[in-house]
Amino acid sequence: MIMPNKKIDPPSDDKRWKVVETTIRRNGSSAGALIETLHSVQEWFGYLDDQALTYVAHRLMLPLSKVYGVATFYHFFTLKPGGKHTCVVCNGTACYIKGAKKLIDDIADQYGAKLGETTKDGELSVLGARCLGSCGLAPAVVIDGDVKGNISSEDLIATLQGVINHDA
Numbered sequence: 001m002i003m004p005n006k007k008i009d010p011p012s013d014d015k016r017w018k019v020v021e022t023t024i025r026r027n028g029s030s031a032g033a034l035i036e037t038l039h040s041v042q043e044w045f046g047y048l049d050d051q052a053l054t055y056v057a058h059r060l061m062l063p064l065s066k067v068y069g070v071a072t073f074y075h076f077f078t079l080k081p082g083g084k085h086t087c088v089v090c091n092g093t094a095c096y097i098k099g100a101k102k103l104i105d106d107i108a109d110q111y112g113a114k115l116g117e118t119t120k121d122g123e124l125s126v127l128g129a130r131c132l133g134s135c136g137l138a139p140a141v142v143i144d145g146d147v148k149g150n151i152s153s154e155d156l157i158a159t160l161q162g163v164i165n166h167d168a
């Protein structure tokens, strides 16, 4: 049985960790707590990095090796973003109904990167999520950590263009 360790602070005061914390509290003692927690981190941050995995290990009081083992075993976990920028497109039911597929297709047309891929120039990684927990905002995406809801393809491409050009 996993007993969450309440004394560990999140890696930063990024408010997305609050959502991850809710998942940890909800699944604290269940057998699936690790997988659910990793899902939550990935859905909000787009990928799992060393800092996040270390935090999850401490928080759930598990050996880091076990956390790495699970994160690398399942193909739906992404260990690090290939691209400089990350766009997570929610592909859950509500978002799918409200046009997530068109967003994914239009990103692929514009940038040549499908879900799980990074553009050839390394600027953008496109990732999918099951449900970001913001179904009222469907279709929802998370661009470099910013949630954008009710987004159209045109707005999404314009936002991505802006993010990519910003550091060009």
Ligand code: FES
Pocket: 090, 091, 092, 093, 094, 095, 096, 130, 131, 132, 133, 134, 135, 136, 138, 139, 140
């Ligand atoms: S299905 Fe997309 S936020 Fe829930």
